[in-house]
Amino acid sequence: MTADPNAEIDHVGPVTPYRQLAEILRARIARGDWAPGRPIASETRLVQEYGLARSTVRRAIAVLVDDGVVWTVQGRGTYVAEQLPGEAPEGGGAAD
């Protein structure tokens, strides 16, 4: 079961905001909001979009970095991995 990419943050339920955001971002990437090799929204942008503190946004992103879904470059941004975890590398051919 994947998260709803259009979901908003629920500050009441049992799931913490940073976990919610991590799954939302994961869903948005899977949906194609940001293509592999391209940067996702900046932390500041996500702060504004989801009404969370930057530290919370960073925590959510850290989850995805840990999962290999994105990687970050200081001064540049956070990029979607070329090979998403669980995705087969390009080229459908069988090995030699």
Place this chain on the structure above:
Amino acid sequence: MTADPNAEIDHVGPVTPYRQLAEILRARIARGDWAPGRPIASETRLVQEYGLARSTVRRAIAVLVDDGVVWTVQGRGTYVAEQLPGEAPEGGGAAD
């Protein structure tokens, strides 16, 4: 009697973790792990090193701040005091 600067946190004994950490850090400063005027390890680092919650680490540091062993600056770090409590100021000369 001073604490063992190489000690780890004992979650079983009667001495609470934050007090243990305070004494360990005090011992490490006395030993010279961090020189006067220089920053000690960050809270996050200590959290990882000692397997404690940040709030517990902060509580330990608060003890040392209270004792004048260190002082903290938001956004910068926690610094070892130039004149450690109980230490005579430099220069052996008599006062004027």
Place this chain on the structure above:
DNA sequence: AGCAATTTGTTCGTATGTATT
């Protein structure tokens, strides 16, 4: 070369809720 804007990295300050002792 310098400067400003943007963006991520790091750090401490504070508060709340929950659980344990």
Place this chain on the structure above:
DNA sequence: CAATACATACGAACAAATTGC
């Protein structure tokens, strides 16, 4: 009930890297 400990969240300041002018 009080003290302790942990997880989470928001806030603020500063540092470092990148980019464009």
